[in-house]
Amino acid sequence: MAARRPAAAWLEIHPENFVANPHATELLLDLARDYPISVHSVGVSIGSAHGIDRAHLSRVRQLIDRINPILVSGHVAWSTHPGEYLNDLLPLPYDEETLAVLVRHVDEVQETLGRPYLVENPSSYVGFGRSTMGEAQFLTELVRRTGCRLLCDVSNVHLSAHNMGYDARAYLDGLPGDAIDELHLGGFTIEDDAAPNSNVIVDTHDSPIDGLALELYAYALARFGWKPTLIEWDNEIPAFDTLLAEAARVDGVAAAARAEPGEASRVAG
Numbered sequence: 151m152a153a154r155r156p157a158a159a160w161l162e163i164h165p166e167n168f169v170a171n172p173h174a175t176e177l178l179l180d181l182a183r184d185y186p187i188s189v190h191s192v193g194v195s196i197g198s199a200h201g202i203d204r205a206h207l208s209r210v211r212q213l214i215d216r217i218n219p220i221l222v223s224g225h226v227a228w229s230t231h232p233g234e235y236l237n238d239l240l241p242l243p244y245d246e247e248t249l250a251v252l253v254r255h256v257d258e259v260q261e262t263l264g265r266p267y268l269v270e271n272p273s274s275y276v277g278f279g280r281s282t283m284g285e286a287q288f289l290t291e292l293v294r295r296t297g298c299r300l301l302c303d304v305s306n307v308h309l310s311a312h313n314m315g316y317d318a319r320a321y322l323d324g325l326p327g328d329a330i331d332e333l334h335l336g337g338f339t340i341e342d343d344a345a346p347n348s349n350v351i352v353d354t355h356d357s358p359i360d361g362l363a364l365e366l367y368a369y370a371l372a373r374f375g376w377k378p379t380l381i382e383w384d385n386e387i388p389a390f391d392t393l394l395a396e397a398a399r400v401d402g403v404a405a406a407a408r409a410e411p412g413e414a415s416r417v418a419g
């Protein structure tokens with residue numbers, strides 16, 4: 151991909167793949183001369199009650215200073231416990247106590263990075279009895295209290311709505327559209343659930359985007375207007391031409407939704 155310089159409008163990377171790898175960072179700097187880069191962290195655990203790993207956040211800042219990304223984002227989740235990095239994005243209850251933790255940490259991230267931070271809606275498989283608000287309401291309040299921005303993963307909305315039993319379009323209706331700076335789409339896998347005649351959709355990023363997720367994407371564009379959109383395909387990684395074809399398919403959906411044609415989708419790093 152690096153040698154071909156294909157016609158991708160921008161690329162998204164995980165900083166955790168680069169901050170401890172000087173060789174990879176040099177390759178990234180080479181790509182950053184030709185492509186706008188979005189930085190999407192999976193290790194800045196804004197939901198961790200014990201606080202953010204400031205050493206890691208500082209390393210992310212140093213990388214950002216070198217590549218000057220167009221966007222910097224992360225997840226509404228927790229993935230660290232003192233001294234431990236858990237290789238997953240774990241769920242949070244949506245209540246005032248969690249909101250206060252996230253407000254404190256998003257403030258710290260934005261201050262340290264010196265720029266707005268986009269927070270992404272998670273893929274959900276469990277809920278918490280102590281939650282006092284829905285996810286869209288929780289994100290809206292986080293935006294209001296911190297000035298952060300949103301990354302709306304439309305596939306996550308589709309699968310979370312299925313798994314948790316709510317209406318995906320009503321969820322999108324509840325988000326502050328003017329705070330959304332990026333959309334994600336990704337493939338998922340439908341698996342049998344333990345309960346009879348039931349299934350769960352798992353966010354696997356290993357396949358083409360499902361038609362129902364594309365329908366929801368068209369709805370999101372109609373509601374929010376055109377937004378830069380990334381295809382996440384980072385398992386069972388296909389030939390790059392397959393990824394470009396998928397980007398073209400998403401562009402077609404965006405064009406049909408009367409968004410700005412030809413610009414709606416580009417590919418992941």
Ligand SMILES: [Fe+2]
Nearest residue numbers: 270303334382
């Ligand atoms: Fe995503």
